[in-house]
Amino acid sequence: MSDLRDTTVSPADLAAAEPAATAPNQRHERASWLWLLNTRLVLGLIIIAIFLLGSFLLPFFAPHDPAQQATYMKNLKISPAHWLGTNGLGQDTLWYLIFSVRNSLILGIFVGLGISAISTAIGLSAGFIGGAYERIVMLIVDSFITIPLLPILIILGALIRGNNNFFTIGVIIVIFGWAWNARTIRSMVLSLREREFINMARFSGAGTLAILVREVFPYVSAYLVVGFINTILFAINTEATLAVIGLSKVDVPTLGSIIFWALNYNALFTGNVTWLVAPIIATILLFLGLFLTSTGFNAAFANKRGVA
Amino acid sequence: MIRLNNVVASYRTARGSINAVDGVTIEIPDGCILGVAGESGCGKSTLMKLIYGDVTSPMGLASGSIEYGFGDDKGRPITSDNIRDYWFNRISYIPQSSMNSLNPVVKVGKQFVDFPGSDPDKKRVLAQVRDYIGKLGLPVETLDAYPHQLSGGMRQRVMIAMATFFQPQLILADEPTTALDVVVQKDILLLLMELQEQMGNTILLVSHDMGVHYQVTTRMLIMYAAKAVEYGDSESVFAAPLHPYTKMLISSLPTIGDDSARDGIPGRPPSLWQDLSGCRFADRCPLATARCRAEEPALVEHKPGHWAACHYAGEMTARAEAA
């Protein structure tokens, strides 16, 4: 009888794995997160880190509540006392900007988490369980997808103008924003469902929940990270759009509300260009950071999978 | 006569350079069907690509040369530098997966006449093609169909028709029937053999199926870990293999009607990333001695027309017969 024992798996054997049927390359000798790093991702993370740390830590040092009007002289130029000058309402532009970034980020992260949680739960379950459950859920998802968010928000904003809670906006964005991601996750799960290791897990005795969490989830996690960051972008963008039109709670400093006030107080005509330009540049940089991080993760995950 | 002179093909990767074909020197006589066998990773597909001239980065011909023995229309010799210009003309290639090689949105007939540099009178070429595929057992309607409308066997016949239409001197077939059912495989292989007889060209056939090699080929090349370990007439190689790997390879395949015990070859080929000295098969060879591990055996003609790279060539067969 032949010796069934293969040569024990030694490092040499690992390197000699048959090329024809080997899974994409993974080097488990390296540190577990080093593969993530690429220029784009690092750059994006640095930008976001600056914004996050700046906007969350600096407020502790604010001399006054930046939203309080007439704290200083109006429309002062850039000076060592006011790094970005003051605006037409007598507020320090820089401090107002810092608080705005913080509030926009809080909103963005809140909405991002909300949408991610809901869309993941619904997408995973609908894709995997299938049958009547899936059909009903997808009907609901598709209905929500076709409802255009901005007109709804504009109508709601116009109706409850000024009286709405800042976080009501967030909740509404979550309600109308979860559907798209849910659909994407469901399609990913549909194709994963057919893969052999799901059957293997079934025959190993795993129940539906165990399969969803241990088998399916790791494969969608890459998308979830990217989706989360994109959602933050989407949320901040939507809120800013509303604020600029004046339909958000504009006394709360956000990136959009600065622009609203700047436009309403004719910043360009009074020569206070900084007031208008600073938030625009800040928004662009923040979005750039989020975009780079999102595509950086995407590229890192793709590299890990072995797709160029 | 096609000559491979110490051909070395290397792949350049982030980790360094690796020789997928490490010094193969053989002469392939005209008009034969040469079978190339070996396990996955042995270098047979890379060798095919080299001979075909499909050499793109990161793969490269690190050293050595290939002389094709046939010339162009003006009689000038063709070498590995300009072989690409003669694709489908003097040399052609039958791939494993016809579905991946035929354009799915173009009708088959149009793909035939779209060869660059072919006769500008497309209608005449089409008429010739119609005649030709009839001989290959394909109905004329094939030319008006899309690839997905044809069965696997018919598609492979189309590939063979394309590869042989211009009557090239050399045809390379890389696992041409692996994706086909066994009944269709037999038809395709018989077709190939018939065409070869009529045209008198040379066919290089790569297959993992030793049964296919036995049926179709006249000469055999066995490769192991980027080296050529045995080369000779098929009769000779199958009846009395000189290299222990060949013997074990043939014995690892069950045959209907044969009840003798069969064993897979335990272990795996050595990693080409290591520094390899001595015979590369030594770790898995039952005949291996210290000499094998220290000194790499050269490909030597142990019997007329039959080469093997082994210090103990022929011994395993002799022992088996004595037993």
Add this chain to the structure above:
Amino acid sequence: MAVILKTEGLNKVYRLGSLTRSREIRALNDINLHIESDRPVIVSVVGESGSGKTTLAKTLLRLVEPSSGRATIYDQVVAGAGATARGRAFLAAVQPIFQNPFEAFSRYRPVDAYLHETAIRVAGLDKAQANDAVAAALAAVGLDHADVRNKYSNQFSGGELQRVSIARALIPEPNLIIADEPVSMIDASRRMIIINLFRKLKEEAGRSFLYITHDLATAYYISDFVAVMSKGTLVEFGPAKDVMSNPQHSYTRLLLDSIPTTRTRWRPRGAKAA
């Protein structure tokens, strides 16, 4: 004598197309099998692509619902009307081995996680017993538990992974192991290691196998019984030796004729080159 496998009028019809215009594909056409034995057996189901052999395997594994008919494995009705085998009882009785060993394991989980899961959830063992069971199963297929522990699927070769797969299927001591083309993705020179393993497990561990394949040669090598399928229909069935040496159906004869063997040539050698 135990009824190892019995199918009665097993049918599977796929309907393609829309509500208004559709096409029927009969993947399984009235399959009637009856295999009885008091010793473990290896039954091969051979056929070409489209023969229905994989659909049959999927039906028996309850991955596909039959359109009509019934299937019984060791006195448990597993498919069709009145299927009594449910949940853990079924998993403990029937286990699969899949074709692509790299697809059979998740990239993100160590392969022995599946073995432990099977031992605990299907075989109902506690943690200590599970560890022993996993080690024993791996030893039975020629692998060392220490070499497998906490390794991921890409750290093994195809042959080794398939053996891990077989070890997992052994743990709950099932009545029947259904192997769907288990060696077609493994290098030809290493296939016999797995095939011989099936035979060894049948003789020493007393496991019965249903071996689905298109490779008649390996089927003949280890089977007690052979079933030949073509286009969804069972065309021939009998003891392996009989079917191979004295095929009754023309399709079986055609199949046997077409296999390239290393014994007799299809055509005599033409004039050899210089």
